[in-house]
Amino acid sequence: MNDMTPIQTTLKDWETDQEVRWCPGCGDYAILKAVQRTLPMVGADPKNTVFVSGIGCSSRFPYYVESYGFHTIHGRAPAFATGIKLANPDLDVWLVTGDGDGMSIGGNHTMHVLRRNLNCQIMLFNNEIYGLTKGQYSPTSRAGTSSPTSPIGSVDRPALPCAFALGSGARFVARGFDVSKNLPEVLKAAYEHKGAAFIEIFQNCIVYNKDVFNDFAAPKGAEDRQLWCKAGEPLLFAKDTKGLALDMDTLTLKVVDVVNGDWQGAGVMVHNPRNRGLAHMLVEMPFGPFPMALGVIYDDPAPTFESAVVAERARLIEGKTADLGKLLSKGQTWTVEEKDAAHGLMD
Amino acid sequence: MATISAEHETGASVQDAAPEAVVVRFAGDSGDGMQLTGGQFTLSTALAGNDLATFPDFPAEIRAPQGTLFGVSAFQINFGSQEITTAGDAPDVLVAMNPAALKTNVPALKPGGLVIIDTGEFNKRNLEKAKYDTNPVEDGSLAKWDVLAFDISALTLEAVKPFGLGNKEALRCKNMWTLGLALWMFDRDRKPLTDWLNAKFAKNPVLAEANIAALNAGHAYGETAELAGPLKKLHVDPVPSEPGLYRTITGAEAVSLGLVAGAQLADLPMFFGGYPITPASAILHNLVKMKEFGVTTFQAEDEIAAICAAIGASYAGHLGVTSSSGPGIALKGEAMGLAIMTELPLVIVNSQRGGPSTGLPTKTEQSDLYQAVYGRNGDAPLPVIAARSPADAFECAIEACRIAVQYMTPVMLLTDGYIGNASEPWKVPDPKSYAPFPVSFLEQTNNPEGKVLPFKRDERGIRPWIKPGTEGLMHRIGGIEKGIDTGDIDYAPNVHQTQTDARKAKVDSVAGTIPAQDVCLGETSGKLAVVGWGSTFGPIHQAVRRARRKGMDVSHVHVRHVWPLPANLGDLLKGFDRVLVPEMNTGQFKTVLRDQFVIDAVPLNKVSGQPFAIGEIEDAIATFFDGIPGHAEGEVPVNETQLPTPEA
Numbered sequence: 001m002n003d004m005t006p007i008q009t010t011l012k013d014w015e016t017d018q019e020v021r022w023c024p025g026c027g028d029y030a031i032l033k034a035v036q037r038t039l040p041m042v043g044a045d046p047k048n049t050v051f052v053s054g055i056g057c058s059s060r061f062p063y064y065v066e067s068y069g070f071h072t073i074h075g076r077a078p079a080f081a082t083g084i085k086l087a088n089p090d091l092d093v094w095l096v097t098g099d100g101d102g103m104s105i106g107g108n109h110t111m112h113v114l115r116r117n118l119n120c121q122i123m124l125f126n127n128e129i130y131g132l133t134k135g136q137y138s139p140t141s142r143a144g145t146s147s148p149t150s151p152i153g154s155v156d157r158p159a160l161p162c163a164f165a166l167g168s169g170a171r172f173v174a175r176g177f178d179v180s181k182n183l184p185e186v187l188k189a190a191y192e193h194k195g196a197a198f199i200e201i202f203q204n205c206i207v208y209n210k211d212v213f214n215d216f217a218a219p220k221g222a223e224d225r226q227l228w229c230k231a232g233e234p235l236l237f238a239k240d241t242k243g244l245a246l247d248m249d250t251l252t253l254k255v256v257d258v259v260n261g262d263w264q265g266a267g268v269m270v271h272n273p274r275n276r277g278l279a280h281m282l283v284e285m286p287f288g289p290f291p292m293a294l295g296v297i298y299d300d301p302a303p304t305f306e307s308a309v310v311a312e313r314a315r316l317i318e319g320k321t322a323d324l325g326k327l328l329s330k331g332q333t334w335t336v337e338e339k340d341a342a343h344g345l346m347d
Numbered sequence: 348m349a350t351i352s353a354e355h356e357t358g359a360s361v362q363d364a365a366p367e368a369v370v371v372r373f374a375g376d377s378g379d380g381m382q383l384t385g386g387q388f389t390l391s392t393a394l395a396g397n398d399l400a401t402f403p404d405f406p407a408e409i410r411a412p413q414g415t416l417f418g419v420s421a422f423q424i425n426f427g428s429q430e431i432t433t434a435g436d437a438p439d440v441l442v443a444m445n446p447a448a449l450k451t452n453v454p455a456l457k458p459g460g461l462v463i464i465d466t467g468e469f470n471k472r473n474l475e476k477a478k479y480d481t482n483p484v485e486d487g488s489l490a491k492w493d494v495l496a497f498d499i500s501a502l503t504l505e506a507v508k509p510f511g512l513g514n515k516e517a518l519r520c521k522n523m524w525t526l527g528l529a530l531w532m533f534d535r536d537r538k539p540l541t542d543w544l545n546a547k548f549a550k551n552p553v554l555a556e557a558n559i560a561a562l563n564a565g566h567a568y569g570e571t572a573e574l575a576g577p578l579k580k581l582h583v584d585p586v587p588s589e590p591g592l593y594r595t596i597t598g599a600e601a602v603s604l605g606l607v608a609g610a611q612l613a614d615l616p617m618f619f620g621g622y623p624i625t626p627a628s629a630i631l632h633n634l635v636k637m638k639e640f641g642v643t644t645f646q647a648e649d650e651i652a653a654i655c656a657a658i659g660a661s662y663a664g665h666l667g668v669t670s671s672s673g674p675g676i677a678l679k680g681e682a683m684g685l686a687i688m689t690e691l692p693l694v695i696v697n698s699q700r701g702g703p704s705t706g707l708p709t710k711t712e713q714s715d716l717y718q719a720v721y722g723r724n725g726d727a728p729l730p731v732i733a734a735r736s737p738a739d740a741f742e743c744a745i746e747a748c749r750i751a752v753q754y755m756t757p758v759m760l761l762t763d764g765y766i767g768n769a770s771e772p773w774k775v776p777d778p779k780s781y782a783p784f785p786v787s788f789l790e791q792t793n794n795p796e797g798k799v800l801p802f803k804r805d806e807r808g809i810r811p812w813i814k815p816g817t818e819g820l821m822h823r824i825g826g827i828e829k830g831i832d833t834g835d836i837d838y839a840p841n842v843h844q845t846q847t848d849a850r851k852a853k854v855d856s857v858a859g860t861i862p863a864q865d866v867c868l869g870e871t872s873g874k875l876a877v878v879g880w881g882s883t884f885g886p887i888h889q890a891v892r893r894a895r896r897k898g899m900d901v902s903h904v905h906v907r908h909v910w911p912l913p914a915n916l917g918d919l920l921k922g923f924d925r926v927l928v929p930e931m932n933t934g935q936f937k938t939v940l941r942d943q944f945v946i947d948a949v950p951l952n953k954v955s956g957q958p959f960a961i962g963e964i965e966d967a968i969a970t971f972f973d974g975i976p977g978h979a980e981g982e983v984p985v986n987e988t989q990l991p992t993p994e995a
Contacts, residue, residue: 016823017798018835050815052659063823063836068815070662071825072655073685079652083659083667084815086643087618091663091815112648309643317639324611324778327637328604332539333594333775334394 006043011036013046016066027178027203028057031125032064034183035094039065041184042191049092052081054101057132058125058203061096075106078113081120082305089306092191093120099140100130103159107139115169116305117195121187124161124198127205128212135208147208162283165198166276166298173279173298177202177217182228182295189296195304216292227291229282231299234268237291243268244282244290253281255290273299368427370435371529374452375444377411377420380522385422386770387543388526391535392426393595393772398588399426400885402434402958403768407625407708414468414476416447432736433885434769436960440532442525444468444499446477453489461493463528465521467500495572499524506564510557520561527565537566589774596773598737598766599629602670602696605744606630607640608778609694610666612745613752614785616641618660619668620653625708626764627672627698650675654682654695661691662824664788664814666748670696672764673715674705680723683757687727687850689824690802690810692751692758694744699763701956710956711765713881714932719759720910720939726847728854730754731910733761735884738773740766743907745781750857752786755809761909763931765958766882789813792820800832808853855911864913868892869902872922875971878948880906880936883929883959890964899972909936917944925971927951927981929964949981 014036022028039049049067053059055074062069068091072080081093095113102110102124113122129147130136137147137154140161144153162173172193176183178201190197202213211218216225227237227244235244240258245267247254256266272278279298373388375381382403392399402423411418425435437457443449445468453462469484483489484496503524507517523544530537541559548555596604610617619642621631635644643665647653650671657667671679676697686693699715701707715722719731730750734740740762747760789811792799801822802810813820822834830837831845866876868891879887884905891903904919906912920926920940926948928937934950941948951967953959971980 046821047818048816062825067821069823069825070659070689071823071827072658073681073826076651076655076682079647079655080659080662082645082647082652083618083620083656083661084663085659086645086656087616087660087663087665088814088816108648109652112652309645313638313643316635320639322611322639322641324608324640327607327640328778329592329594329775331594332390332394333592334396335592336396336588336590338590 007045009040009044009046011040014039014066016064018063020064021060022057023207025206026057027127027205028061028125030178031123031183031201031203032061034178034187035065035123038184038187038191042188044092044191048090049094050081050084051094051096052077052084053096054098054106055132056098056101056130057127057205058096058098058123059101075101075104076109077101078106078109078118078122082113082116082118085118085120085306086309089119089310093118095120095122097122097124098131099124099126099128099138099161103139103161103164107164110164111168114165114196114198117169117171117302119195119304119306121190121197122199123187124200125203126161126200127203127209128158129205129209131205131208141209145209160283161200162198162297163280165200166280166283170198170298171195171300171302172197172296173283174199174296175202175283175292175294176200177213177294178204179217179219180294186295189299193299194301216287225287225291227293229271229273229293229295229297231271231273231296233271234263235271235282236263236268242291245269253285253290273297276300367429368425368431368435369440369533370423370425370438371440371442371533372421372423372438372452372455373442373444373525373529374419374421374448375442375522376413376448377406377408377418378413379420379444380519381405381420381422381444384522384526384529385424387540388529388535389424389770390543390595391530391539392424392533393593394539395533395535397426397428398431398772399424399595400431400434400771401425401769402765404957405709414445414447414473416451416477419448419451421448421452431771432888433961434958436962440529442529444521444525446473446479446483449483450477450479453483453492456492458491459493461495462489463525464494464496465499465525466496467498469496502564502568503561506561507557510553510560512553512557516554517557520558523558523561524565524568527562527567528569529565530562531566531569537562588772592775593772594775595770596737596741597629597768597770598734598740598762599626599698599768600633601737601740601773602734602744602760602762602767603630603633603637605741606634606668606694606696606748607637607642608741608781609745609748610642611640611778612781612783612785613666613748614783615664615666615752616643617668618643618645618657618665619670620645620647620655620657620660621670622647622650622653622675624650624672624675626700626767627670627675627696629767630670630696630698650678651682654679654693658682658686658689658691658693661686661693662689662815664812666692666694666752668694668696670698672698672700672708673702673718676715676718677722683729684723684725684727685826686757687723687729688826688828690755690850690853692755692812694747694751695757695759696744696747697759697761698767699761701954707956709764711763711882711958712931712954712956713761713763713883714935714954715761716880716909716930716932716935716939719761726851728851728910729756730758730854730857730908731761732758732907733881733909734766735879735881735905735907737766737769737771739884739907741773741776746861746907749784750860752812753784753809753860754853754857755812756854756857761881763882786812788817789820790817798822798833800834802829802834803832804849808849808856858908858911858914861908861911861913864904864906864916864919866902866919867905869895870900871902871919873902874900874924875927875968876902876904876920876923876925877927877929877964877968878904878906878920878936878940879929880909883931886959886961886964887929889961890968893961893965894968894972899968901968901971906936909939912939912943917946920944920946920948925949925980927967927971929953929959929967931959951981
């Protein structure tokens with residue numbers, strides 16, 4: 001986000017005249033709407049907003065948002081965003097990437113944009129599959145995923161994007177899923193965080209990996225397996241009948257039953273988004289025995305990269321003037337007088 | 348001091364009074380400070396008013412094992428009272444700080460040349476490391492040269508004794524002792540050196556004093572030893588040159604200054620994205636210190652991020668610049684394609700080195716020409732400019748900036764390890780003498796009837812540059828083929844045909860604003876044209892000059908604009924009976940010339956990691972004039988003994 005005056009816009013103002021080219025029923029449609037709902041909510045200004053993407057289904061996103069947009073090359077969106085933001089720190093920069101683009105070919109850049117803490121929002125659409133190349137397994141596919149390149153099931157162990165982000169030094173980590181009504185709230189929190197905000201958005205690829213998140217993201221009946229993290233509130237789920245407590249013997253989280261609303265009695269922890277240790281445990285707890293942690297899991301701002309670069313430059317140029325003539329004649333020089341000068345080439 | 352009388356009668360002698368030019372090579376272990384010694388000697392030489400050219404030659408290892416043949420670091424300087432365009436062929440004077448340095452460098456020394464040896468390092472262990480069975484100082488194997496052998500190590504220790512340094516630190520002053528001797532030999536002023544040492548060791552005055560004492564001791568040694576041996580004081584007259592203010596400059600400095608000047612002339616802030624790589628890193632090091640000129644530097648996580656960030660900055664309205672060497676340029680290829688496709692300005696500097704792969708990181712080669720001109724997927728043309736010398740790199744960098752912003756295109760600037768590291772005197776230009784080329788961004792829509800048209804070309808075929816942040820001009824760009832004018836995704840057959848043609852026509856049209864190709868020596872037609880590009884300028888120029896003195900009808904043509912080629916180049920070359928193309932590769936520019944002009948360009952190639960010797964090109968020229976029936980013109984085996992490589 002930037003510090004510009006909030007602008008009044010509506011969802012319609014953020015739609016382009018381009019025909020959206022995702023498969024009918026793709027989760028990307030819902031994410032696009034959630035973003036177009038969030039932008040008016042936060043008072044974003046279309047002329048100062050830039051969507052930057054790499055390659056993949058999700059990376060077509062910039063064409064559908066009425067702002068500035070740059071559809072770049074595979075995996076490199078964080079590097080382009082860094083150049084854009086350093087050239088003009090006043091721009092609001094959103095990155096759109098996927099599990100292939102951001103975790104595989106561009107994993108290196110994802111790591112560095114997070115550790116540098118460039119002020120931007122990074123939406124990683126995780127559908128656990130390569131869509132645009134027709135269904136090969138991805139670095140987040142679960143072991144055993146059948147695909148054209150893994151006919152009897154993939155043997156790779158999957159990466160956890162949020163754990164990767166925390167490990168890279170991210171100061172904001174959140175999770176949501178495509179059709180969740182809470183997604184705009186999560187995106188708003190990401191926008192309001194100063195620094196690199198990493199949002200993993202589970203996204204349903206209805207062609208190559210249909211309903212793979214239904215255990216927690218199904219339209220109906222899966223709510224009990226969602227745990228929405230809210231600052232200052234107990235970590236409760238399943239209609240507040242269960243919660244997360246710390247097992248003091250193993251220093252791991254455990255699921256406890258909450259009877260008659262007495263979560264304190266059950267030892268349920270209160271969510272503190274500044275607690276990095278808790279964030280690690282929340283993003284790594286195995287789904288199944290545990291619920292899926294969603295919402296703002298970690299939010300602890302630190303100085304941004306572009307502000308550090310600006311400050312460094314100010315220190316380096318202190319007391320210096322931009323005199324090109326002086327620069328060119330720096331160091332030890334000598335003068336050839338008219339009387340000493342003869343004539344150049346002999347031929 | 349041991350001296351051996353030379354048993355020779357001919358050959359250039361360093362004892363001649365007032366020679367026109369002298370070649371000196373300092374060689375030692377890579378930890379001996381030879382590059383520093385050479386650099387400071389260069390500065391003194393420039394201050395004495397000689398023209399000069401240098402050739403630093405060092406191993407890729409930062410500290411190769413001590414005393415080994417592959418750990419030898421050398422610095423050659425050619426200076427004189429005439430225009431100097433090369434680092435010289437064979438040295439007149441060799442300073443060898445250890446047996447390995449002697450073994451790898453003495454074969455290149457002119458017969459009758461002077462070799463100065465530090466006997467303090469000629470012990471059993473070092474002789475073994477250099478694979479000498481017997482001590483060359485004693486076995487007579489150096490008979491064709493003048494030898495001055497004495498214990499520089501001991502003399503240095505003696506000179507710095509009053510300062511109480513440890514043995515190791517004291518021996519580090521050896522290079523200053525040697526430099527003092529060299530300064531005496533060539534009648535150089537010591538003051539710039541003592542000033543420099545005082546500044547360098549401002550925080551440690553004892554070290555400054557010790558180094559100055561070593562320098563003075565070496566100088567004094569020259570004074571006293573003069574009568575005793577072949578050591579003779581030489582005075583090389585200052586070169587006649589145009590009046591004005593001069594300094595020495597390396598290619599890396601010239602590129603950095605040229606980029607800053609170019610961005611200023613375009614009235615743009617500059618964004619430089621780089622990733623450390625030999626021999627390109629020096630440009631990033633320099634630009635970090637020039638931020639008051641609106642320069643932002645970014646040390647990226649890799650080569651790809653470096654160019655992508657530069658393109659992102661160009662998109663946001665800066666002049667994006669990235670720099671690397673061959674392997675890094677290869678990694679940047681896909682992003683260059685995006686800059687071509689989105690038609691954003693960008694300058695890419697390639698300091699070429701020997702390849703392929705890691706190749707020869709610290710040695711020079713011109714083998715990235717194909718990569719520059721052809722090396723991307725798809726039909727992806729971009730202008731390519733090649734600098735001929737360290738000073739010329741300044742002009743070329745400005746020219747690269749101009750073309751990038753005036754044509755909305757990435758431009759590649761080729762230098763090489765030799766140009767980057769070597770230094771030469773440079774007449775400091777007046778920044779006001781360059782015509783500015785200020786950029787204008789689109790601020791108002793170019794389509795009042797509907798949405799802005801980011802790819803609507805002007806009469807020259809150039810699209811507008813639109814910065815994010817501009818009211819009402821929101822648009823999207825990307826690497827997918829785009830519709831005419833709108834930039835919306837569109838890969839209909841006629842659209843791709845039209846856009847590919849437009850991108851090619853745009854780059855071809857650069858030939859309309861570059862100077863016509865000139866002939867830098869000789870007539871504009873005749874029997875033979877020797878055509879070069881890049882850092883081969885010096886040896887070609889001298890070889891052509893010598894051949895012309897012998898009456899041969901030969902001209903030198905040196906091409907700066909490698910792509911697109913100057914519009915008159917084809918006709919110019921067709922005015923010569925034959926065309927010879929010396930290159931430090933296996934014939935890349937020759938291929939371009941044959942392809943573009945259907946002429947029978949004859950290649951002369953060298954890829955030893957060393958620049959051409961003048962004699963090599965001279966010999967090749969002679970084959971066109973010797974009238975020997977069946978003599979294959981231009982085919983001259985490269986003289987491998989010119990600059991020998993270690994046998995280890």
